[in-house]
Amino acid sequence: MNTGCLTIKELTEAVGSGITPRMVRHYHQLGILPEAMRSHGNYRLYTEKDVRRLQRIVALKQQGFQLNHIQQLLEAEPENDDNHNLTAHLQRQYRVVMQQIAQLRQTASALEGLLGRDKHCQIVQAEVLAQLKLIEVETQSGLNGLQKLWSGLDSEVHAHPEDFQESLQGLLPDISHLSEIEQDLISKLVLACGDVSLVGFIRLGNNALVTSKEALKSGCEIVVDISSVAAALDDTRLTHLNCRITTLIDNPHVTTAIEAEQAFWQQQKWRDKVLQITPNSIVVIGYAPSALLSICEAIQHQQISKPALVIGMPIGFSHAPAAKRLLIQSGVPFMTIEGTLGGGLLAATALNTLTEWVIEKPHCHCYLQNNQPES
Known part of the structure; x- marks a missing residue:
């Protein structure tokens, strides 16, 4: 040898x-x-x-x-390539991937249109599935036939309101191994954005459900990044639990991710408020990825005590994925959505679901009944 x-x-x-x-x-x-x-x-x-x-x-x-x-x-041999050429190569590859995603999304939409039917539409759905076998879609007459089938399906939706839970049953992957509260949380997050593929990116860890439930029952402080996230929270239930809402970027004119990110860095006072986060609080970040980064770094350097839960779901294309990775590695109880997906509505939906369970089912411990790690 x-x-x-x-x-x-x-x-x-x-x-x-x-x-x-x-x-x-x-x-x-x-x-x-x-x-x-x-x-x-x-x-x-x-x-x-x-x-x-x-x-x-x-x-x-x-x-x-x-x-x-x-x-x-x-x-592409990046070792011998300059950054400009490598960047151009990556951009071309990204465009190809996005085109593939768009094509897959069209296919998924068609499948959702068939499978995401509640019981009121299932009779028509069965007829459509039977007729699909008979249609030669390559011909123009076949395409016209498909159009008629979709028209028949669409005509059914005017007769009744949509049953979202029934629709989800045919679309969600198997999550029966998860606790009842986790299943409810996932369903509500999917309904908040209308994208079933979100399921694969939702992450919970470090006893997030246990610590957040105890914190809410004790009347913990709720810290949000901007006022629009606070506005989406269930204020009635939080008031019932004696939970006080604090806004990091306390400017009502800051309403978007771009504004939140810029405001966080333009004024030192917003960054200083990170160091004022109280122990046992629940932090909800839906727009400012750098705020989540700062919180994770403050925890890492022991500048603040670990919160009972950090819901980190900011939107962004570079800082947000990095902040979420840092959150997962931080050791604090967390809920997040990996990658660029997120937003204030999703972050607020996560906390509202937890709050609802604490009040409506205070003695439920379903999330402790299986030994599966939080996903």
């Missing part, structure tokens, strides 16, 4: 992260990892360059890149 070279088993051990020899061979087949040189006994032998290449593949995969996109990134 060549000195300094690694076997496939030694390669996977050097890279770690759960990589197996089978995965390495799969990457060879896809062309993402170049074929290794062979020993006299026909064993694959790997160099330090192969280790670095596989580490890059693993790192990109952990960040959410698909294998075909990883291959395109690696083929």
Whole structure:
């Protein structure tokens, strides 16, 4: 065996992260990892360059890149490329991905139109599904037939109000392993934005349900980033629980994510209010990602005590995903939506759901009945 070279088993051990020899061979087949040189006994032998290449593949995969996109990134040879060309390459790849998402969203919308039917529409739905089998959609007459089917479905919606819970039953993934309150929370967040794919990005952790329930029962302080988030909270129930609402950026004219982010950095007094967050409070951030970053950093440096819960759901394309990752790693009880998705309505919906459960079902401990970790 060549000195300094690694076997496939030694390669996977050097890279770690759960990589197996089978995965390495799969990457060879896809062309993402170049074929290794062979020993006299026909064993694959790997160099330090192969280790670095596989580490890059693993790192990109952990960040959410698909294998075909990883291959395109690696083929761009960023080590030898300047930032401008690499940025242009990434922008082209992003446009392709967004086009694919748009096409998938159209398909999902069509499926939602069929599957998201309450019982009042299910008879018509059954007729449509039966007729779909008979339509040759490639022909113009087939397309006209599809249009008639959709018209028939749409005509049904005028006869009754929509039953949202029944519609969701046919669309939500299986979440039966979760507690009743978690299922209710997920359903209400999906209804707040109308996007079922949100389910895959919702994250709860560090006993968020337990600590938030106890905090609300004790009349904790509710800290929000801007006044429009406060306006969306269930003030009647919070008053009943003796919970006081405090606004970090206490300016009623700040109503959007752009304004919230700029205001947070333009005036020191808003940033100073982060250090005034009281112990056992619940923090609700729906618009200002830098506010969430500052809160996480203040917790990390022990400048403030850990809140009972941080609902971190700001909108943003760079600071927001970073702030949410920091929140997940902070060790505090949290609720968040990974990535760029979020907003004040979603953040307020999360807290309103918790508040409703504390008042309507004060003795419910369903979230303690299964040993599944919070997702």
